[in-house]
Amino acid sequence: MLRGASAEFSQNAECPKYSVLDLSKTKETGYIILTWQEALNNFFFSDKMNQNE
Secondary structure, eight states: OOOOOGGGSOOSSOOOSSOOOOOHHHHHTTOOOOOHHHHHHHHHTSHHHHOOO
16 A cells, blocks of 8 residues: 555545534534543443443
């Protein structure tokens, strides 16, 4: 494999120079959005992860 910049490859869709995921509507529903660190911690310490089968 060779390294290369993404600008060197043709793209069918134009990509925005800057974009941010807008979670405002999700937050309005009362859903609690975890950081990736919190979600990963929950995964590793969940009951499903710790079951001995």
